[in-house]
Amino acid sequence: DAGVTQSPTHLIKTRGQQVTLRCSPKSGHDTVSWYQQALGQGPQFIFQYYEEEERQRGNFPDRFSGHQFPNYSSELNVNALLLGDSALYLCASRNSRTGRLVGTEAFFGQGTRLTVV
Amino acid sequence: KQEVTQIPAALSVPEGENLVLNCSFTDSAIYNLQWFRQDPGKGLTSLLLIQSSQREQTSGRLNASLDKSSGRSTLYIAASQPGDSATYLCAVPSGSRLTFGEGTQLTVNP
Numbered sequence A: 001d002a003g004v005t006q007s008p009t010h011l012i013k014t015r016g017q018q019v020t021l022r023c024s025p026k027s028g029h030d031t032v033s034w035y036q037q038a039l040g041q042g043p044q045f046i047f048q049y050y051e052e053e054e055r056q057r058g059n060f061p062d063r064f065s066g067h068q069f070p071n072y073s074s075e076l077n078v079n080a081l082l083l084g085d086s087a088l089y090l091c092a093s094r095n096s097r098t099g100r101l102v103g104t105e106a107f108f109g110q111g112t113r114l115t116v117v
Numbered sequence B: 001k002q003e004v005t006q007i008p009a010a011l012s013v014p015e016g017e018n019l020v021l022n023c024s025f026t027d028s029a030i031y032n033l034q035w036f037r038q039d040p041g042k043g044l045t046s047l048l049l050i051q052s053s054q055r056e057q058t059s060g061r062l063n064a065s066l067d068k069s070s071g072r073s074t075l076y077i078a079a080s081q082p083g084d085s086a087t088y089l090c091a092v093p094s095g096s097r098l099t100f101g102e103g104t105q106l107t108v109n110p
Helices: none
Strands: A005-007 A010-013 A019-024 A031-037 A044-050 A053-057 A064-068 A074-078 A087-094 A112-116 B004-007 B010-014 B019-025 B032-038 B044-051 B056-059 B062-067 B072-077 B086-094 B097-100 B104-109
Touching: A005 A087, A010 A019, A019 A087, A019 A112, A031 A074, A031 B097, A044 A064, A044 B097, A074 A087, B004 B086, B010 B019, B019 B032, B019 B086, B019 B104, B032 B062, B032 B072, B044 B056, B044 B062, B044 B072, B072 B086
Parallel strands: A010 A112, B010 B104
Antiparallel strands: A005 A019, A019 A074, A031 A044, A031 A087, A044 A053, A064 A074, A087 A112, B004 B019, B019 B072, B032 B044, B032 B086, B056 B062, B062 B072, B086 B097, B086 B104
């Protein structure tokens, strides 16, 4: 059973460029969340997708946008990259059908390391 | 707003020691609490999920406790091994998001 998979694993972009990160949830999971983790800090919630809609959003600017596809996979897009966007981007999935949306175990991918130069 | 704090920020112990990692949260109205392990530059591995109705959850050498009323959770690691060296993070749900502490960086010396 494949867990949460993210691509690419590493990425280097230039300031001002745009980037797309991809996530495939664990088999049977329908809800995907994205987190940003700066070095030495805990992950910070960006947004969550369920039924192809953004359900909740953290304190991130509109430069951060996302999408969820009918097969539950998801993309995170960041426009007009800043040096401060350099971080590990983590995708998490959970199964909303086994209980309340907030009560089930979250599984994380290995992350995408984004470096903005 | 939920805030999560982990103490200590870093811990270095000799192999074989039993140790306790602490996590505190400000809003006790939580459904569960999850402990994760993170190796350098890697993603998060779920260790234990403890529901609000439970007081303890065990997996191998790991034992997590939850006291909602005091806003605290502890992760107990028995007979620590060098392979336990990693950062340990606790997280609580706030709505449909997880709020994380900043983690405890554990080093187990052979």
